Amino acid sequence: MRLPVAAKRHAEREYPRESCGLLVDGKYWPCRNAAQTPDEHFVIDPADYKAAMRAGEVQAVIHSHPDYPAAPSVADRIGCEESGLPWAIIPVEQGKAGKHVWIKPVGWQAPLIGREFVHGVHDCLSIILDFYQREMGIDLGTYDREDGWWDQGKDYYRELLPKAGFRAVTAPRHGDVVLMQIRSPVPNHAGIYLETGVLATEPEHYPAPQSILHHLYGRDSKRDPYGGYWLEKTVSVWRHETQDD
Incomplete structure (x- = not known):
């Protein structure tokens, strides 16, 4: 799946916050990050998500990792599974977007013993x-x-x-x-x-x-x-x- 250039530009503008958005009918739909700690994780503003759904078919979730590799976190893997959609992760190092990665829902579950802590996701x-x-x-x-x-x-x-x-x-x-x-x-x-x-x-x-x-x-x-x-x-x-x- 192709990642629109607009998604990387959005990630750079939002740095050092995590950017978030959606792929809607092949085009990037930027969203507001409603998380209380936007430099650590993201929550797509519900109003933005609803607007995107009205505009067309939501095909993927896209977000950035400021000053962190594009490797998916546990929260990313859980979110991807729950959404049932592909997710793109864009690493942003010192304000510059790097090579993104895609993850897809594959039925992954975190173990009961030995899972890492992410409040509201794994707590x-x-x-x-x-x-x-x-x-x-x-x-x-x-x-x-x-x-x-x-x-x-x-x-x-x-x-x-x-x-x-x-x-x-x-x-x-x-x-x-x-x-x-x-x-x-x-x-x-x-x-x-x-x-x-x-x-x-x-x-x-x-x-x-x-x-x-x-x-x-x-x-x-x-x-x-x-x-x-x-x-x-x-x-x-x-x-x-x-x-x-």
């Missing part, structure tokens, strides 16, 4: 949603959230869990959500309690009985023994309605 909520989808066959839906919502006093998890079909229980069993509060005015971290410590969809990992699968801010997802610090930080345990006796 402690994502690990719960993906675990329930893959390990338990339960689709909990998708949820938008802003980075730092806990510092704004939003009680996100305790509002979300009951709406998603969870109820508070006194002791954890396999698959329950463990809600924790870490240096925050509200509960701001969650994990999945693993009774046997085994993931059916990732059997290559060693068993880790009575552990939690979680994804801490800025770290790779992992399993940790459920006790000590994590038990101390636990404020409640939640069970999905489908798992009730």
Whole structure:
């Protein structure tokens, strides 16, 4: 697929912010980057996306990597899969666009253990949603959230869990959500309690009985023994309605 020259010129103008746009009927459609940290990632302004859809067929997503190679990030690969469209990545070094690369949706999924952290894409909520989808066959839906919502006093998890079909229980069993509060005015971290410590969809990992699968801010997802610090930080345990006796 050919990349219009206009896309590279847009990437250079937006530097050091990430540029973003769409390929519509073979022509480049520049969009506004609505991300809170546009120098680190991009979010296509919804109004711009809707306008592009009205104008013609959206054929691809295009964005830049300021001062970073054109290699796709985890967030890029996930976004490409979710969109079902090819993505072009344009590297921009010191304001000068370089050779772009294309990626296509191929059914890629990030592992439950060892995925890198990208808030809103791969975080402690994502690990719960993906675990329930893959390990338990339960689709909990998708949820938008802003980075730092806990510092704004939003009680996100305790509002979300009951709406998603969870109820508070006194002791954890396999698959329950463990809600924790870490240096925050509200509960701001969650994990999945693993009774046997085994993931059916990732059997290559060693068993880790009575552990939690979680994804801490800025770290790779992992399993940790459920006790000590994590038990101390636990404020409640939640069970999905489908798992009730």
